[in-house]
Amino acid sequence: MAAPVLDIDLRSAERVPETYAWAGRDDHPSVDSSSSAGRDAVPVVDLAAGGDPGAVARAAEEWGAFLLVGHGVPAELLARVEEQVARLFALPAATKARAARRPGEANGYGRPPIEIRFETLMWSEGYAFPAGDVRAELRRVWPDAGDDYLRFCDVMEEYHGEMKALGNKLLDVFFRALGLTDEQIAGGEAERRIRDTMTATMHPIMYPRCPEPERALGLAVHTDSGFITVIMQSPVPGLQLRRRRPDRWVTVPAPEGALVVVLGDLFQVLTNGRFRSALHRAVVSGERDRISVPYFLGPPHDMAVAPLASAVPPGRKAAFRAVTWPEYAAVRDKARRTDSSALTMLKVAEEEEGEEDGGVAPNQGLASLMNKGCDNNA
Numbered sequence: 001m002a003a004p005v006l007d008i009d010l011r012s013a014e015r016v017p018e019t020y021a022w023a024g025r026d027d028h029p030s031v032d033s034s035s036s037a038g039r040d041a042v043p044v045v046d047l048a049a050g051g052d053p054g055a056v057a058r059a060a061e062e063w064g065a066f067l068l069v070g071h072g073v074p075a076e077l078l079a080r081v082e083e084q085v086a087r088l089f090a091l092p093a094a095t096k097a098r099a100a101r102r103p104g105e106a107n108g109y110g111r112p113p114i115e116i117r118f119e120t121l122m123w124s125e126g127y128a129f130p131a132g133d134v135r136a137e138l139r140r141v142w143p144d145a146g147d148d149y150l151r152f153c154d155v156m157e158e159y160h161g162e163m164k165a166l167g168n169k170l171l172d173v174f175f176r177a178l179g180l181t182d183e184q185i186a187g188g189e190a191e192r193r194i195r196d197t198m199t200a201t202m203h204p205i206m207y208p209r210c211p212e213p214e215r216a217l218g219l220a221v222h223t224d225s226g227f228i229t230v231i232m233q234s235p236v237p238g239l240q241l242r243r244r245r246p247d248r249w250v251t252v253p254a255p256e257g258a259l260v261v262v263l264g265d266l267f268q269v270l271t272n273g274r275f276r277s278a279l280h281r282a283v284v285s286g287e288r289d290r291i292s293v294p295y296f297l298g299p300p301h302d303m304a305v306a307p308l309a310s311a312v313p314p315g316r317k318a319a320f321r322a323v324t325w326p327e328y329a330a331v332r333d334k335a336r337r338t339d340s341s342a343l344t345m346l347k348v349a350e351e352e353e354g355e356e357d358g359g360v361a362p363n364q365g366l367a368s369l370m371n372k373g374c375d376n377n378a
């Protein structure tokens, strides 16, 4: 029998062990979206209304994230995805351990991959798999390919179909928000190549109800590395976006049926720094389990991502050098050791001016974004 991947059963824990206690967790206040007379209101984009390019551009420049409504993914499918993910994580620890992510591998069950960047443990478990190849990966959990396996795969494949179409729609919405014309979007070589080759990874996460939620973190501060992450979340808030001046964590509301879009570092590269990746983290609830199902859209591993010519203003230089996703990951590891950030290390010229007040966090190292006691200065 495979040994459990987590050291304790988070679901039955009566206390948060010291190894899971994040000392600097509350050094910046958490506020909700309704605070500060609209200043902390997470932007909302309505795709049913076409995704207003001006509103999308503002959200992407100032927040690197927004709530997405009118996206067309049926609410009942979202409910079925949540149900299947809950069933997956409710399996016995030894069953999930059959699919444990092995060192150096991208896919499999375990703690979120960023755990190696921190000494404190996170109150969560996740499972990464290629969205288009769920059947092969999930056989590790259900080798008999029985009914539970088939139900899980059917629902995830249906979800992948919807999300793939939504991802393409979102990409065009972002291109339009960058100011690209319909001809550039349809006929631009780089734009077309990105749309045709985008890859998708799912990483459902379970954040079990926590007996001392104010001591724990479900997911530590990070930026996503790819292009665009579309998150489906339980109706239990937990995702927080880092805002500046003053430094604070804005909790993203979790209205039924809405999705959350978060931009990753390679999208910041692609847009020459105009659209910003969002620093974020997840807190846990004292009352309820929370599930989130991020759908990560990014380039194929062999594609060198460089700023789109159409995103570099006339007379300006490309702000970043070209980088593949695996090269980016290596740069990020190096950046961690020097308290720099991957984006700073990839920079070859100045980016366009970002939002000064209240904007997204700057491209700085995680160690200085965290506080003493958050022990990620390694």
Ligand SMILES: C=C1C[C@]23C[C@@]1(O)CC[C@H]2[C@@]12CCC[C@@](C)(C(=O)O1)[C@H]2[C@@H]3C(=O)O
Pocket (backbone or CB within 6 Å): 106, 112, 113, 114, 115, 128, 201, 203, 222, 223, 224, 225, 226, 264, 296
């Ligand atoms: C496609 C991916 C993005 C991700 C690494 C992964 O291969 C699968 C897991 C993803 C995740 C989820 C939690 C936060 C994050 C930083 C991590 O450690 O694993 C992201 C990764 C990422 O965006 O780099």
Ligand SMILES: O=C(O)CCC(=O)C(=O)O
Pocket (backbone or CB within 6 Å): 203, 205, 219, 224, 231, 233, 238, 239, 280, 281, 282, 292, 294
């Ligand atoms: O739990 C969430 O809503 C966010 C998950 C997340 O940030 C991630 O998987 O990268």
Ligand SMILES: [Fe+2]
Pocket (backbone or CB within 6 Å): 222, 223, 224, 229, 280
């Ligand atoms: Fe994330």
